[in-house]
Amino acid sequence: MATFTKISDEESPSISINAGHRIAKINDNIYGGFTEHMGRCIYGGIYDPDNPLSDENGFRKDVVAAIKELNVPVVRYPGGNFVATYHWLDGVGPRKNRPRRPELAWDSVESNEFGTDEFLKWCEVVGTEPYFALNFGTGTLDEALAWVEYCNSEKDTYYANLRRQNGREKPYKVKYWALGNEMWGPWQVEQMTKEDYAKKAYQWAKALKRYDPSLELILCGQDGCSTWDAHVLKECVKYDAHDLGGTGALVSMHSIHIYTASKDHLPNATAPRSAERAIEITGGLIDLARIENKVPPSVPRQTICFDEWNVWDPARAPGEQGAEEQYTLSDALAVAVWLNVFVRQARHVGMANIAQSVNVIAPLMTTERGLWKQPTWYPLLLFSRYMRGHSVAVNVRCGEYAGPTQPEWIRGTVETPWLDVSAAVTESGMVSLAVVNVHDERGFDVDLEGVKKGEVNVFTVTGSGVGAVNMEDIEAVGLKESTWDGEGKFTFPKHSFTMLRWRA
Ligand code: AHR
Numbered sequence: 433m434a435t436f437t438k439i440s441d442e443e444s445p446s447i448s449i450n451a452g453h454r455i456a457k458i459n460d461n462i463y464g465g466f467t468e469h470m471g472r473c474i475y476g477g478i479y480d481p482d483n484p485l486s487d488e489n490g491f492r493k494d495v496v497a498a499i500k501e502l503n504v505p506v507v508r509y510p511g512g513n514f515v516a517t518y519h520w521l522d523g524v525g526p527r528k529n530r531p532r533r534p535e536l537a538w539d540s541v542e543s544n545e546f547g548t549d550e551f552l553k554w555c556e557v558v559g560t561e562p563y564f565a566l567n568f569g570t571g572t573l574d575e576a577l578a579w580v581e582y583c584n585s586e587k588d589t590y591y592a593n594l595r596r597q598n599g600r601e602k603p604y605k606v607k608y609w610a611l612g613n614e615m616w617g618p619w620q621v622e623q624m625t626k627e628d629y630a631k632k633a634y635q636w637a638k639a640l641k642r643y644d645p646s647l648e649l650i651l652c653g654q655d656g657c658s659t660w661d662a663h664v665l666k667e668c669v670k671y672d673a674h675d676l677g678g679t680g681a682l683v684s685m686h687s688i689h690i691y692t693a694s695k696d697h698l699p700n701a702t703a704p705r706s707a708e709r710a711i712e713i714t715g716g717l718i719d720l721a722r723i724e725n726k727v728p729p730s731v732p733r734q735t736i737c738f739d740e741w742n743v744w745d746p747a748r749a750p751g752e753q754g755a756e757e758q759y760t761l762s763d764a765l766a767v768a769v770w771l772n773v774f775v776r777q778a779r780h781v782g783m784a785n786i787a788q789s790v791n792v793i794a795p796l797m798t799t800e801r802g803l804w805k806q807p808t809w810y811p812l813l814l815f816s817r818y819m820r821g822h823s824v825a826v827n828v829r830c831g832e833y834a835g836p837t838q839p840e841w842i843r844g845t846v847e848t849p850w851l852d853v854s855a856a857v858t859e860s861g862m863v864s865l866a867v868v869n870v871h872d873e874r875g876f877d878v879d880l881e882g883v884k885k886g887e888v889n890v891f892t893v894t895g896s897g898v899g900a901v902n903m904e905d906i907e908a909v910g911l912k913e914s915t916w917d918g919e920g921k922f923t924f925p926k927h928s929f930t931m932l933r934w935r936a
Contacts, residue, residue, distance in 0.1 A: 445830035448881035453825035465789035468512035471754030477790035513537035516569025523547020568612025630667035656710030735782030764807035807909035821858035
């Protein structure tokens with residue numbers, strides 16, 4: 433949580449941090465990823481069997497190493513919009529028998545060469561937890577139950593035995609399952625009304641939890657500030673005695689998606705502030721549903737699963753063409769603001785997944801020869817590495833950007849300070865302060881109250897201008913490391929992201 437005191441641009445800014453004032457535990461799962469059968473994310477991204485850079489499974493070793501470096505705790509699969517026509521049985525068993533199918537979401541052909549067992553094996557190699565989305569488009573409840581059985585059952589039953597026959601004795605124990613994806617969207621195969629979705633989600637949840645009470649089910653919300661969200665939460669966040677052996681909560685999380693973008697730097701960098709308000713509103717809707725439905729306090733409070741977030745302009749990088757966004761320094765600053773939002777709102781966020789992990793609107797790009805990192809990689813790396821533990825209280829005194837915003841409703845609803853800040857303290861007492869200076873023309877000399885004198889590690893991400901981009905052989909936006917003695921004012925350079933770290 434951060435509070436903001438607005439001052440004029442002529443006054444001297446300050447940030448005060450109190451590492452003793454812990455606000456909320458930061459769920460490690462906010463650093464989650466997402467791999468969809470879309471563009472070059474799976475094929476040519478994580479799976480590239482004919483490339484010498486791949487291992488015996490066909491997994492790109494350089495990608496595995498990068499995802500490990502990011503310490504990604506959970507990865508969503510297989511979509512996204514792709515899942516609305518996906519039949520998981522097409523993607524298991526001997527490869528020569530797997531059908532090639534027309535793919536409707538991204539107007540392509542799915543070979544099914546990579547499917548459930550390959551993805552779950554990849555998760556084991558990477559050291560991450562899988563999160564599956566269920567087909568609420570052309571899929572059936574029987575098919576969903578069969579998928580859970582295939583992945584998780586230890587019994588002597590048909591689909592558990594099919595898994596054994598396909599070479600995997602031990603169940604995978606997949607915990608996270610989403611009840612559809614963006615079912616409200618006109619682009620979705622079998623788009624639904626909120627009433628129809630809520631009814632179906634509730635019935636599927638009952639059956640899935642009856643089958644396995646340890647599953648964590650995730651509702652399909654919209655953007656957190658819509659009547660869809662309010663209705664679906666009201667109808668599905670209930671105490672249910674059918675959750676045999678579970679807590680009585682059929683659903684654990686409510687998913688929301690937001691992509692931000694603007695061609696102009698300041699609206700672009702401040703746009704993730706809309707996600708902050710969306711999280712607060714969704715948190716309120718969750719509480720409202722619990723209050724109205726008299727959910728007993730023994731049922732753990734549902735959290736938000738922000739399972740698609742990023743900077744993306746689909747007009748600039750269309751999904752049907754692989755959505756290979758070329759990210760700029762401005763986008764990297766936006767991503768840092770996004771991550772500040774998740775840390776500040778740690779109380780509400782149970783999981784967040786950057787969409788996506790490789791090649792498709794991604795921080796990581798592969799070529800046949802290797803991989804390169806977009807500017808957005810660096811804030812993600814620093815947050816995942818250091819912003820763990822608890823979020824802590826900060827107050828920011830500085831001037832505010834007062835121009836146009838994207839979306840427009842940010843202005844008048846949410847503040848847009850020049851310095852966007854969050855802070856965290858780990859169990860071992862390391863404090864991290866994340867500061868994005870979105871101003872593209874001036875740096876700020878800032879009094880930092882609460883920073884310990886002595887050695888402060890400084891990590892800086894910036895570049896020559898907000899439009900700077902990286903390419904296969906050019907790293908115009910990278911990471912610089914230095915130290916500071918904690919004395920006097922600290923200068924946050926123009927258009928930069930800085931992380932300061934010290935022992936409390
Ligand atoms: O991440 C790309 C697409 O964006 C996903 O498939 C969909 O869920 C969203 O609209």
